[in-house]
Amino acid sequence: MSKSTLRRIELTVGSADEAGGDLLVLALPRGVTELPAAIAPLFPAPADPVRVLLGSGDFRGELAEVHLAYGGSGPCARTLLVGMGEPAKWNAERLRATVAAAARRAQELAVGSLVLPLPLASGEPLSSQVETAAEALFLGTYRFDAPRAPETTPKEEVSLELARIVVPEDVSASTLQAALERGRLRAAATNLARDLGHTPANLMTPTILAERAARIAADQELGLTVLGPDEAAHLGMGAFLGVTQGSVEPPRMIFLHYTCPDPAAPTVALVGKGITFDTGGISLKPGAKMDEMKYDMCGAAAVLGAMSVVRALGVPVHVVAAVAAAENMPSGSAVKPGDVLTSYSGKTIEVLNTDAEGRLVLADALAYVVGNHAPAAVLDFATLTGAIIIALGHYGAGVFSNDDALWQRLETAGSTSGDRVWRLPIWEEMGKHLESPFADLRNIADGGAGGGAIAAAAFLREFVGETPWAHVDIAGTAWWEKDRPHLPKGASGFGVRLALDFLARFRD
Numbered sequence: 023m024s025k026s027t028l029r030r031i032e033l034t035v036g037s038a039d040e041a042g043g044d045l046l047v048l049a050l051p052r053g054v055t056e057l058p059a060a061i062a063p064l065f066p067a068p069a070d071p072v073r074v075l076l077g078s079g080d081f082r083g084e085l086a087e088v089h090l091a092y093g094g095s096g097p098c099a100r101t102l103l104v105g106m107g108e109p110a111k112w113n114a115e116r117l118r119a120t121v122a123a124a125a126r127r128a129q130e131l132a133v134g135s136l137v138l139p140l141p142l143a144s145g146e147p148l149s150s151q152v153e154t155a156a157e158a159l160f161l162g163t164y165r166f167d168a169p170r171a172p173e174t175t176p177k178e179e180v181s182l183e184l185a186r187i188v189v190p191e192d193v194s195a196s197t198l199q200a201a202l203e204r205g206r207l208r209a210a211a212t213n214l215a216r217d218l219g220h221t222p223a224n225l226m227t228p229t230i231l232a233e234r235a236a237r238i239a240a241d242q243e244l245g246l247t248v249l250g251p252d253e254a255a256h257l258g259m260g261a262f263l264g265v266t267q268g269s270v271e272p273p274r275m276i277f278l279h280y281t282c283p284d285p286a287a288p289t290v291a292l293v294g295k296g297i298t299f300d301t302g303g304i305s306l307k308p309g310a311k312m313d314e315m316k317y318d319m320c321g322a323a324a325v326l327g328a329m330s331v332v333r334a335l336g337v338p339v340h341v342v343a344a345v346a347a348a349e350n351m352p353s354g355s356a357v358k359p360g361d362v363l364t365s366y367s368g369k370t371i372e373v374l375n376t377d378a379e380g381r382l383v384l385a386d387a388l389a390y391v392v393g394n395h396a397p398a399a400v401l402d403f404a405t406l407t408g409a410i411i412i413a414l415g416h417y418g419a420g421v422f423s424n425d426d427a428l429w430q431r432l433e434t435a436g437s438t439s440g441d442r443v444w445r446l447p448i449w450e451e452m453g454k455h456l457e458s459p460f461a462d463l464r465n466i467a468d469g470g471a472g473g474g475a476i477a478a479a480a481f482l483r484e485f486v487g488e489t490p491w492a493h494v495d496i497a498g499t500a501w502w503e504k505d506r507p508h509l510p511k512g513a514s515g516f517g518v519r520l521a522l523d524f525l526a527r528f529r530d
């Protein structure tokens with residue numbers, strides 16, 4: 023279970039006045055210096071601390087800015103003013119930031135409950151605001167439960183037990199309850215991916231990742247197939263096995279199947295890079311920050327996170343998920359520069375850099391799902407290249423696709439989910455740079471091509487044939503040391519909500 027310290031959300035129909043709770047969240051846009059008419063009656067006293075605070079101008083209403091006021095004539099002992107930023111820029115992602123900032127402040131204060139009146143602004147339907155707010159409450163209060171000795175484990179603090187969302191009377195409570203549940207599920211799936219990402223590599227081996235997948239399969243009644251090294255060898259997954267041959271940890275190729283109730287539904291495949299630790303292999307990485315390579319399974323985490331709620335959310339497609347889990351180590355048995363591997367597709371690959379291992383494991387996973395499941399579309403998620411961080415930084419993932427319509431669906435899912443994506447090209451000329459005199463392909467482009475993230479995508483494209491496919495390079499977005507309101511520092515769970523929104527609208 024993920025370690026969000028918020029325990030539950032309740033929906034109350036009526037007025038914030040009667041809701042009851044330790045802290046009232048008052049979200050206000052930039053530039054407000056007086057209480058808006060709809061809220062003013064909640065603070066009848068003319069010298070109420072909230073009115074004084076607003077009048078002072080100290081609260082500017084910048085996005086996710088928080089100010090606390092105590093006592094006064096409001097319904098709760100504390101009122102937390104939280105900024106919504108510029109009204110013209112208001113959107114679902116800003117709603118997430120606003121609500122999460124408030125929840126995190128409440129969590130720091132260790133109050134038992136907060137009261138959040140919705141809607142925060144007109145425009146978006148109330149049910150989507152409830153869904154997004156629920157998502158943000160659980161995302162923002164996420165904390166990784168690090169393994170610690172019992173005596174160093176922090177005592178169970180008074181934690182944020184309850185968030186009460188208050189809505190006006192004129193709405194259908196059952197619709198809103200369903201929206202709340204969707205938000206909760208989406209956040210739980212994201213937090214699951216975050217947990218997998220944060221867990222150190224010795225405690226998140228391919229075997230353990232497969233066990234986690236099995237737990238998800240049991241919980242969601244999904245089909246499960248796990249291939250070990252012998253089965254993978256039998257199938258001819260030589261690229262996948264080449265990566266793992268230097269490690270004492272046996273690899274796992276993990277498949278999960280969700281069959282949706284409509285037999286006529288199309289199948290979508292999700293593929294994840296699950297390198298549980300990437301030393302670079304014989305092409306060893308530098309020592310500094312090498313610990314971060316425990317996050318090299320965040321593509322796998324995104325896929326498993328999404329699969330953990332596909333049935334509960336009732337996505338309208340069949341889903342086949344493939345997770346290629348392996349550890350990339352240098353050793354006497356490791357693959358060497360110049361070695362040639364035969365992939366599942368039959369294509370041979372000259373390994374010129376053993377640190378370009380993600381594309382090798384993905385080559386076999388992609389060729390397998392394309393060849394055996396005839397999916398209508400394939401998405402892969404991978405912390406594939408450092409080059410994507412140079413190109414796009416940490417605020418959005420790079421997408422490469424052989425299909426314009428598929429890209430467009432992904433772009434839509436990016437803007438609804440907040441998992442921002444940006445398309446990059448796969449230049450035809452890059453193909454030339456992947457030619458080898460010793461095999462069908464080389465795993466890195468030859469000298470001077472540049473565009474490392476593009477080269478990686480051009481390599482992957484060789485293994486999907488004509489199937490509509492998109493590759494999401496999440497090396498920059500899967501984790502970051504910077505804290506953001508609904509994205510606490512560390513593993514972000516990027517890709518989970520992107521995949522879920524993509525699946526939910528696939529038949530629209």
Ligand code: BES
Pocket residue numbers: 300302318375377378379380405406407408409466474497498
């Ligand atoms: N796992 C890395 C990519 C990566 C780098 C993820 C930084 C997150 C942060 C990947 O396996 C890798 O090492 N890629 C190489 C490819 C190169 C050898 C062509 C890279 O990006 O340097």
Ligand code: ZN
Pocket residue numbers: 300302376377378379380
């Ligand atoms: Zn690598």
Ligand code: ZN
Pocket residue numbers: 297300318377379380405406
């Ligand atoms: Zn890697």
